[in-house]
Amino acid sequence: MPKDYYNILGVSKDASDDEIKKAYRKLAHQHHPDKAGGNEAKFKEVNEAYQVLSDKEKRGQYDQYGQTFEQAQSQGGFSGFEGFRDFSSYAEGFDFNFGGGQGGFSDIFGDIFEQAGFGGGRTRGRRRHRGEDIQVDVEITFEEMAGGAEKEVELYKKVKCSRCEGEGVEPGSKKVECEKCRGEGQIRTARRTILGTFQQTTVCPECQGEGKIPEKKCKNCGGDGRVREYEKVKIKIPAGIKDGQTIRLENLGEAGERGGEAGDLYVNVHVLPDKRFSRDGDDIHSEAKISFSQAALGDKISVETIGGEVKLKIPSGTQSGEVFRLKGHGVKHLSRFGHGDQYVRIQVETPKNLNREQKELLERLQEIK
Ligand SMILES: [Zn+2]
Ligand SMILES: [Zn+2]
Structure with missing residues (x-):
């Protein structure tokens, strides 16, 4: 809400310049913060009112629009003004x-x-x-x-x-x-x-x-x-x-x-999307398939990375779904030094279409257990 400067100075809307000046002097004297019983907030308000009403152009703007052009500008918005x-x-x-x-x-x-x-x-x-x-x-x-x-x-x-x-x-x-x-x-x-x-x-x-x-x-x-x-x-x-x-x-x-x-x-x-890799931040995710026996006995396998193939050690007893990290094989950080990591999710393939020998071996394995 715009302030009522006339009210602040205690004068009427058609007050003469002289009347405004007199009212200002009286109130400024009364509220001066250096004085006993002075009031800084009121003093400032009185000053603000006088700044506008003592200036013909500003007073005109204020009368017409409730604020001055300067004020409209300092409030940062022309946008509100048609x-x-x-x-x-x-x-x-x-x-x-x-x-x-x-x-x-x-x-x-x-x-x-x-x-x-x-x-x-x-x-x-x-x-x-x-x-x-x-x-x-x-x-x-x-x-x-x-x-x-x-x-x-x-x-x-x-x-x-x-x-x-x-x-x-x-x-x-x-x-x-x-x-x-x-x-x-x-x-x-x-x-x-x-x-x-x-x-x-x-x-x-x-x-x-x-x-x-x-x-x-x-x-x-x-x-x-x-x-x-x-x-x-x-x-x-x-x-x-x-x-x-x-x-x-x-x-x-x-x-x-x-x-x-x-x-x-x-x-x-x-x-473009890639079949082998997906990205999560600067980390890369991929999958690798290993055989049932590799999972059970452990092995070293080749894994695709964006920089070519690298070896990944699969420990014995690896379960399907286990994830291994290849440190530093992820995406290069855009705005700082270093790379993300690559995470390889292992998928154990259960053997299908076994020949007779394989079948016999597995049956023996089951008996031993
Ligand atoms: Zn010209
Ligand atoms: Zn030309």
Whole structure:
């Protein structure tokens, strides 16, 4: 609930500036925290009320909307105000940077987002001349996931025009002042909102803020500075990446208009299922079949891992369903040193279709028991 500043100062809504000042002085004196019987909270409240009511513009805003523009802003929300519904163009005009920075961790593989999906990693003040972000899906096998991979993808995207070097100017001609903004690069418009009228500046749509336009537009790109072409991109996929994760590669998206910054490329990684292995965190699970006699007597068996075959010692008396751990044979940890483990679940195969000799041996075994 907005505070009633008139009530706080004990004046009427049509009080003159003089009346407000007098009321403030009296109350400020009365509640001053340095004084005996002073009250800091009240003192602050009185001050706050006076700050608004003694300022013609703020008082007007307060009278009309119950709060001032400043207050609306400090409460962090334009969203609740109808006048700011057109948020993107507002942001653009004032050149806000929404969390701007590069954020996240970045290495040679680019940023990796957990289930982030396209464009989910960050938001930034959109500038019209920046190139579009694009996305591509890449499928890798379980082994490529475990060992890391390099994949080549072909993108059909806007790239810098080679005829004009991305400037949009026909070779031999030059740039001239933009008529629409008279070279300022910005256009000022009055914007009416429920909080009153504000002057708003927007980037000139004609010159994208540059203040200059090509005298003659490049014949190859029509002045945009970009053309669509196929481009091959090599993507390094780090070992240990999870199915559904997205890698962001900066500036590998579409070229920006007239030499503007390129957008980013988002690579959505899909890991194909594998018949032999399943993944649980950075651990791998697999199964191995052994014979009845191997289980009873013990043995050394070969087990498939993502790094090739390794030997696993089966102790005598192993039961079906027992699980053995192969330390360090799991998936490489994505963001720290080391690997997970592999867990091998043993399945004891009961012999079928026995020949006579085998049958006799088993019958003797039973008799001995
Ligand atoms: Zn061109
Ligand atoms: Zn312009």
